[in-house]
Amino acid sequence: MENNKLIHLENIERVYKVGETQVKALKGITYDVLKGDLLAIMGPSGSGKSTLMNIIGCLDRPTAGKYLLEGQEVSKLNKNQLAGIRNKRIGFVFQNFNLLSRTTALENTELPLLYSDVSGKKTREMAMNSLALVGLEGRELHKTNQLSGGEMQRVAIARALVNGPSLVLADEPTGNLDTKTGNEIMEIFTKLNREKNITIVLVTHDPEVAEAAEKTIFLRDGEIEKIEHNGK
Amino acid sequence: MNIIKTAKVALRALNRNKMRSFLTALGIIIGVGAVIAMVSIGQGAKMEVEARFESMGTNLLFVYPGSRSYRGRFGGGSYTNLKEADAQAILDNCSAVQYVSPNVNGRAQLVYQNKNWNTSIYGVGDKYPEIRKWPVEEGIFFNESQVRSAQKVAVLGSEVSQNLFEGADPIGQVIRVNRIPFRVLGVLESKGESGGFFNRDDMIAIPYSTAQKRLLGVDYIQSIDVSAVSPSRTDEAQAQIEELLRIRHKLAPGAEDDFNIRDMSDIAESATEATQILTVLLGGIASISLLVGGIGIMNIMLVSVTERIREIGIRMSVGAKERDILLQFLTEAIVLSLLGGFLGVVLGVGSSRLISHFADMKTMVSMGAIILAVVFSASVGIFFGFYPARKASKLDPIEALRYE
Numbered sequence: 001m002e003n004n005k006l007i008h009l010e011n012i013e014r015v016y017k018v019g020e021t022q023v024k025a026l027k028g029i030t031y032d033v034l035k036g037d038l039l040a041i042m043g044p045s046g047s048g049k050s051t052l053m054n055i056i057g058c059l060d061r062p063t064a065g066k067y068l069l070e071g072q073e074v075s076k077l078n079k080n081q082l083a084g085i086r087n088k089r090i091g092f093v094f095q096n097f098n099l100l101s102r103t104t105a106l107e108n109t110e111l112p113l114l115y116s117d118v119s120g121k122k123t124r125e126m127a128m129n130s131l132a133l134v135g136l137e138g139r140e141l142h143k144t145n146q147l148s149g150g151e152m153q154r155v156a157i158a159r160a161l162v163n164g165p166s167l168v169l170a171d172e173p174t175g176n177l178d179t180k181t182g183n184e185i186m187e188i189f190t191k192l193n194r195e196k197n198i199t200i201v202l203v204t205h206d207p208e209v210a211e212a213a214e215k216t217i218f219l220r221d222g223e224i225e226k227i228e229h230n231g232k
Numbered sequence: 233m234n235i236i237k238t239a240k241v242a243l244r245a246l247n248r249n250k251m252r253s254f255l256t257a258l259g260i261i262i263g264v265g266a267v268i269a270m271v272s273i274g275q276g277a278k279m280e281v282e283a284r285f286e287s288m289g290t291n292l293l294f295v296y297p298g299s300r301s302y303r304g305r306f307g308g309g310s311y312t313n314l315k316e317a318d319a320q321a322i323l324d325n326c327s328a329v330q331y332v333s334p335n336v337n338g339r340a341q342l343v344y345q346n347k348n349w350n351t352s353i354y355g356v357g358d359k360y361p362e363i364r365k366w367p368v369e370e371g372i373f374f375n376e377s378q379v380r381s382a383q384k385v386a387v388l389g390s391e392v393s394q395n396l397f398e399g400a401d402p403i404g405q406v407i408r409v410n411r412i413p414f415r416v417l418g419v420l421e422s423k424g425e426s427g428g429f430f431n432r433d434d435m436i437a438i439p440y441s442t443a444q445k446r447l448l449g450v451d452y453i454q455s456i457d458v459s460a461v462s463p464s465r466t467d468e469a470q471a472q473i474e475e476l477l478r479i480r481h482k483l484a485p486g487a488e489d490d491f492n493i494r495d496m497s498d499i500a501e502s503a504t505e506a507t508q509i510l511t512v513l514l515g516g517i518a519s520i521s522l523l524v525g526g527i528g529i530m531n532i533m534l535v536s537v538t539e540r541i542r543e544i545g546i547r548m549s550v551g552a553k554e555r556d557i558l559l560q561f562l563t564e565a566i567v568l569s570l571l572g573g574f575l576g577v578v579l580g581v582g583s584s585r586l587i588s589h590f591a592d593m594k595t596m597v598s599m600g601a602i603i604l605a606v607v608f609s610a611s612v613g614i615f616f617g618f619y620p621a622r623k624a625s626k627l628d629p630i631e632a633l634r635y636e
Contacts, residue, residue, distance in 0.1 A: 054630055059549060059630050059633075079554065080553045080554065083551050083554075086548075086549060086550065087551020087552075088551070094633070098545075098549070099546075103244075107244065111546075111547070112550040112551055115550065115553070120240075159550065
């Protein structure tokens with residue numbers, strides 16, 4: 001069972017200093033994410049779900065507590081080491097896509113590979129495969145401004161997957177999309193989870209999106225309020 | 233991340249924003265181009281002046297009235313102690329002297345039929361063409377006896393001939409100089425445009441004796457042109473003239489000369505000094521444009537990095553390290569600056585060629601100006617590309633991503 005833990009969070013705290021006052025965004029989160037989980041994090045705004053996701057995604061470091069990613073302590077790593085982890089083990093999907101503008105789908109997908117030690121030839125091949133995985137064959141050379149919202153989010157997913165990460169983090173991935181497109185994106189996530197056994201953590205406040213997940217964590221005021229299993 | 237990948241990332245980013253890249257480089261292109269072109273004009277003028285004096289010969293001496301210490305460089309007019317007899321004495325007594333030509337100058341209105349022209353009157357001796365190496369093109373120059381008897385004869389500069397006669401044969405015609413009729417004997421060879429300062433062909437030569445009596449009403453002369461028998465004997469000629477004039481002007485031993493003798497290098501020096509000022513002036517103007525260009529580069533670089541903070545955030549979120557971001561922006565800045573510098577050199581050299589071709593001015597591209605301009609603009613470009621990028625690379629990825 002220990003080997004099966006992808007993420008081990010122990011008493012994670014995050015304190016923001018705003019002037020003189022201190023704001024506690026996370027007040028001791030303890031939770032384990034297993035390999036192959038499809039987990040949703042829900043909660044009202046200000047509940048700390050984005051903060052938690054930033055910490056899990058190694059974009060931020062906890063003020064206190066222990067975070068093991070695949071058994072490795074990451075809460076004490078420096079900025080450059082964290083960048084390396086983001087590059088190889090974590091893929092991000094953002095609400096507003098965060099793609100480079102005026103750049104082709106292919107180049108956007110290749111982006112993480114440019115910061116790792118993959119050779120130029122292989123870069124292209126891996127990016128093409130990744131785009132095929134999200135159903136964008138034939139649209140590789142379209143620039144971001146020629147793509148629809150759903151297509152842009154697919155590019156973002158392809159980019160998140162390109163380096164073969166152990167974890168994909170999605171922050172409100174359907175937040176900027178209409179319901180139908182949002183559902184398509186969710187289908188891609190569930191399919192990736194089921195068929196490729198990729199661990200996915202979604203942050204959302206849309207209960208429908210959370211339904212697709214096996215487990216849902218409800219956060220309130222920086223603490224875990226409850227955990228729901230969808231009984232699957 | 234290796235060099236090739238960095239270069240690829242940087243070039244892609246530049247290509248993605250062609251307009252911004254072009255505008256950034258434009259500041260450098262114009263700054264560098266302007267400095268090179270401007271300095272080349274100044275340098276060209278200097279060379280032209282030097283070459284002109286070179287062509288006039290190194291065996292020339294000029295005797296002016298007034299002491300050297302008194303500020304009277306090309307003086308004349310205000311001194312009356314140099315006489316025709318001094319010139320004659322120099323020719324008769326100084327063994328190293330070949331020719332002399334007493335000079336008095338003025339300006340006068342010329343009239344021929346219905347045409348008017350205002351020009352310089354050179355009152356000179358009959359050996360003037362030999363001394364100045366300035367032969368007549370058509371007709372003849374006046375001779376010694378015409379000078380002695382102060383005849384009303386004139387030899388025209390080509391510009392004057394062109395303006396009064398418009399291609400018709402002027403020889404033998406009568407023109408009026410301040411209403412006095414003069415017979416035209418010949419036309420001098422054209423000296424050509426001279427770097428835009430003044431036109432040396434816009435003059436007429438008449439016997440100095442005639443100029444003294446008929447036009448100016450004076451009995452002194454303003455200067456004496458002297459040629460030594462050979463360039464190597466110029467110094468000897470100068471010493472002889474000095475000794476002779478001191479005796480003739482009855483100067484006590486130890487008293488200051490009441491005349492001064494200059495050779496070609498003295499004259500060339502003061503003329504080069506003038507063009508040096510021109511070079512400095514043009515260089516100054518160009519430096520301002522380089523500075524403004526530098527400020528432009530700085531602006532665009534600062535704005536573009538700020539505008540790209542989100543891009544930096546995206547790159548960081550997918551695993552770019554601080555160093556990767558820095559290297560990318562540094563590479564972009566270097567590529568733009570060097571490319572801009574290169575195009576600026578092309579523009580500068582090209583426009584100085586065009587100027588010398590169309591404006592008929594000599595230009596001379598100076599290597600120093602090229603290096604100075606390129607180094608300056610490249611450093612500005614690189615520094616202001618690098619500095620904000622360094623700040624941005626220190627940002628928290630979350631903040632950078634959130635940046636609007």
